[in-house]
Amino acid sequence: DAGVIQSPRHEVTEMGQEVTLRCKPISGHNSLFWYRQTMMRGLELLIYFNNNVPIDDSGMPEDRFSAKMPNASFSTLKIQPSEPRDSAVYFCASSLKTDEQYFGPGTRLTVT
Amino acid sequence: GESVGLHLPTLSVQEGDNSIINCAYSNSASDYFIWYKQESGKGPQFIIDIRSNMDKRQGQRVTVLLNKTVKHLSLQIAATQPGDSAVYFCAENRAGGYQKVTFGTGTKLQVIP
Numbered sequence: 001d002a003g004v005i006q007s008p009r010h011e012v013t014e015m016g017q018e019v020t021l022r023c024k025p026i027s028g029h030n031s032l033f034w035y036r037q038t039m040m041r042g043l044e045l046l047i048y049f050n051n052n053v054p055i056d057d058s059g060m061p062e063d064r065f066s067a068k069m070p071n072a073s074f075s076t077l078k079i080q081p082s083e084p085r086d087s088a089v090y091f092c093a094s095s096l097k098t099d100e101q102y103f104g105p106g107t108r109l110t111v112t
Numbered sequence: 113g114e115s116v117g118l119h120l121p122t123l124s125v126q127e128g129d130n131s132i133i134n135c136a137y138s139n140s141a142s143d144y145f146i147w148y149k150q151e152s153g154k155g156p157q158f159i160i161d162i163r164s165n166m167d168k169r170q171g172q173r174v175t176v177l178l179n180k181t182v183k184h185l186s187l188q189i190a191a192t193q194p195g196d197s198a199v200y201f202c203a204e205n206r207a208g209g210y211q212k213v214t215f216g217t218g219t220k221l222q223v224i225p
Contacts (some may be wrong), residue, residue, distance in 0.1 A: 004155075039120075042215060042216075042217045042218065043156070043201065043215040043218075045212065045213070045214070048212060056212060091155050091156070093155070093156075100146070100158045100161065101156075101158065101213065102158070103155030103156045103157065104155055105153075105154060105155055106154075106155050
């Protein structure tokens with residue numbers, strides 16, 4: 001199994017630009033999570049999908065952030081417009097059971 | 113309240129020694145606990161988990177201990193190896209009808225060869 005796939009691995013963009021992060025979960029997993037990791041705040045859950053439906057988006061910081069899961073094998077996290085404080089590593093994770101989550105390699109986002 | 117990771121605690125251990133990484137959790141309603149390992153430049157990786165009806169669980173070279181009375185969790189790594197150098201996170205699953213997991217701030221383990 002290829003594991004959770006994220007793209008791009010690195011993204012550098014200017015403030016105000018739209019950023020789209022992509023995730024392909026492990027085949028057969030029914031839950032998908034987007035996390036943000038920074039030195040200041042650690043690992044934060046942004047949004048959780050179950051069977052492609054957003055269940056908890058309370059961690060989404062602002063309306064500038066949106067996430068979609070059009071099908072079981074693909075999800076996007078979009079930031080529009082991006083700001084320097086959005087700079088972080090964004091992880092996607094998927095799971096089948098109510099416990100073990102498998103994380104992707106992350107996307108390192110830098111907003112200048 | 114939620115802690116902010118301004119400083120990552122660091123544990124330095126000699127290769128071959130045993131490591132003990134501690135974690136305190138706050139929610140008495142948490143019923144499932146997980147340890148993750150995150151190596152530099154990679155995503156967190158599941159190590160071992162334990163449910164609240166247990167106080168000890170063993171894996172390969174790792175043991176997790178749970179003390180619900182004082183809300184304390186620990187991860188013991190036997191015969192620590194250089195490859196164990198990483199940041200270790202404890203996480204708790206708070207009862208809420210779905211799989212939300214809250215991560216701690218992490219502890220950095222440095223293995224001295």
